[in-house]
Amino acid sequence: MENSPEIATDAASLRPAGVSAVALSRLASATGGQLLHVPQNADPDEIAISGVSIDSRSVRSGDLYAALPGARFHGADFTRSAREAGAAAVLTDPAGAQILGSDPGLPVVVTPDPRSQVGAIARAVYDSQPEDGSGLSLFAVTGTNGKTTTTYFTNSILRALGETTGLIGTIEILAGGQRIPSRLTTPEAPTVHALLSVMRESGMTAASMEVSSHAIAFHRVDGIRYDVAGFTNLTQDHLDLHGTMEAYFGVKAQLFTPERTQRAVIAVADDDDEWGIRMARHARAQLGAENVDVFAMRGGVVADREEDPDRRGADWTLRSMSRRGIGHRFELVHRDGRSLRVSTGLPGEFNVANAALAALMILASGVELETLQRVLDDDDPLTTDVPGRMQLIGTEPTAVVDFAHNPDALARALAAVDPPDGDGRVILVFGATGDRDRTKRPLMGEIAAREADVVIISDDDPHGEDPAAIREEVAAGARSLVEAGTARAVEVYEISPRAVAIRSAVQMAGPQDSVIVAGRGHETVQEIAGVDHPLDDRAELRAALDEMQEGRWERR
Incomplete structure (x- = not known):
């Protein structure tokens, strides 16, 4: 099923x-x-x-x-x-x-x-969470970036443990033998509760959900209490709704309260991760330090182990990270000396963070460390495919599609595909969404020019805005760095429509280069002036690579 x-x-x-x-x-x-x-x-x-x-x-x-x-x-x-x-x-x-x-x-x-x-x-x-405890084990993931991948990772581990799982997220909903393309990251409350009951009736035992800030602000997850809630990160996004980062944080923080979750796992990037550290303090104050695990990727945040919940530092830290193909293997070490060996075949250090968060959420749910270690070793569950998330479409050139659609995600994605030892170029195709936070457009342009060798600015989903005007706002950020002489990029292009931009990127690429198409990920339609047009970045990139290999055109 x-x-x-x-x-x-x-x-x-x-x-x-x-x-x-x-x-x-x-x-x-x-x-x-x-x-x-x-x-x-x-x-x-x-x-x-x-x-x-x-x-x-x-x-x-x-x-x-x-x-x-x-x-x-x-x-x-x-x-x-x-x-x-x-x-x-x-x-x-x-x-x-x-x-x-x-x-x-x-x-x-x-x-x-x-x-x-x-x-x-x-x-x-709908009796979605029966008082007798016969409901699903529920896992929630919130944060700006990494929600989708972390929920897929969580479900993959749960399946390796023998659970039958459901999923509610950005890409799809899996419930009761039904696969439904998602329209919202988190559906409206009546649908969510009905889905949880359908999952339970179908014999599912656990489910993972993405919980967006919109879902919390618009009461879409009201009435649900999760077994474990995880936090990935907080970076600029959705300020068209929330106005300020402080307000954005405040909405996310509502998930980490006793009314909404029993336990929490909070990821903190480093000592300078203001929002991660604040979320850890908030969660510990709300849920009790004994019900919150804090994971630190790096930094001295682990040094302070006082019992004051605001100052006890991280519970788990990352150690011994090394490459495993395009992915990584690493060790998570608890402050009491316990350790967990983890690996993922997905590229990028951000997927190390996503994999660590998923594993620690499973551990926080009550699974024994020895049992979790066994399935991580035997089943490699953290090398599962996640549609449109650092999805590898081809090699020679390396060709990747990713959902990166805000400044932090774009920077992480570009770092992940940068060829080792400077042996190749990074060629980027991306744009910005219309009718959304305009302040991030020039920032994304700057990141593109700083981290890529060739920047191709095209259309994302313009919605009701003029596509050319959106492209120009993004391009202004990229060109400002080029003109100042501080850009890595030597070429910045505006190419539309997007399918032509993708084909142009592949034409420019040599075998040692990396082509990344960012912003739309798994999406299969592009909305322009209220009209949906079929467009799948993965299909367009695959077709362009096929044309190149068949010799129908020469590389530029």
Whole structure:
């Protein structure tokens, strides 16, 4: 079932089979809201709610339709469609109640912030985490970069341990024999709770989830308590939503509280990693130092071992890192002397951090160190493929596709593909996403010019912005370094469309060079002015390499 799941198209269409309906009166009471418009001959204790939906198009008979305020429309505007689909009641805010008027045709629960109530309601309806402890073992990963790879690593170790696993993340959702392409890193709360119940009904025993800052801010993971939550890093991204890095940190930190997780593993890069160190202190204060493991890649952060949870340093540190092909082998050493030998075949030191975090999350869940060591040695679970994450497409030239779409991720990806001993060039194709944080565009241009030999700026997903204007903002950062004489790059190009840019990069490459196509990773459509165009960087790069090998054109 897990090796060859069926393909579904919509996560919201998956519902558990065994739902015990919950009385509307109970749900209304739990929200603290006001129950209105109950028919005179109806008893709220007998109005059964068997599902939850925030999208009127996904409503089924017996659902509570959560009519929430949106950026352009209010969900209450679509109540008629929900009622016709069989909704049993509506949850909304005072503004929605006004839209519904005096005769909405359904019972209405009115509460000031209905979005914050949806997760708890969905948990109650779908029984996604039973009180008897029979639910899944749940692992959450948050951070700016590395969430996807770490969840795949975690699941791979769990499978080697004999668990049957589910996955909710950026690339796909795996639940109950269904493989569903993801639309959001973390789906809306009703879908998440329904998926967890579907996984449990299907015999799955564990699941890993990416938890984005959007998911926390928009209450998509409310009502869920994880067994272990992991933190990768915090670097500039999503400031269009959060405004400042301080606010971005504050949202991420909400995951590391007793309401949301039992244990935590926090990665800290080095002594200068302000956000990692702060997250470690926050988690220890919230969860208790005994329930938090701090992993340090390098630095003297381990030197201070006082019992004050703010000053006890790292629990695990990285030692003895060496190359293993394009990947690495390394040792994790605990401050009490225990050690764990780990290796991954994926390139880049950031994948060392991802692999270490995944292994330590499994250890934190209660797996014995000797058992974990055995599966790491026997099964090599940390050399699993992760679609669009440092995905090797070809050799001679080395050709890689990666999802790097912010400054820190781009710098790490470029360092990972830099040919050893300066024997080749790094040729980069990338762009920036439209309708997102504009401040990172010139920064990414600067990183490209500093870390690559040839920079090709093309289009990512322009969305509603002018693609040429986005390219120019990125190019300005790259050209500023070239003009100042501080760039590694000697050539900066703007080439569009992206497929042509990828083909041009391969044409420029020699056997010893590295071509990296960054920013879109696993994505298969490119949105331009509201229209989706088929585009898969992996397919385009593979086709360009095939053309080169078949001799249909000469390298430049």
